Amino acid sequence: MARSGQGAGEPPQAVVAEGGSSPAPRPGASSLDTKVTWGLVGLGLVGHMLRSPRFYKTMAVTAIAVGSLRQIGQQNAASMTARLSAWNKRQMQRLERKAQR
Secondary structure, three states, X not given: OOOOOOOOOOOOOOOEOOOOOOEOOOOOOOOHXXXXXXXXXXXXXXXXXXXXXXXXXXXXXXXXXXXXXXXHHHHHHXXXXXXXXXXXXXXXXXXXXXXXX
16 A cells, blocks of 8 residues: 655665664564464465365366367367378379379
């Protein structure tokens, strides 16, 4: 969210602990606790997804779609090869007829 009012264009200042000269650690800094927290959140999401029937339905539909697209691609390649082979055969026959003349 954009800040408005006094000091809107200035960068945020570090918080200095009382009695210390170095800035205190900023909230949101990458630390072990943050990484562990995100890891636990990720594990929770994975566990929730694996217990969800909707997830399995989505995966089944995705697998069917990918299989269908793969089969369509294979059929397309086979028909392209057949057309190329037929064209090559016609060209060879044309060249043979031309050579016989």
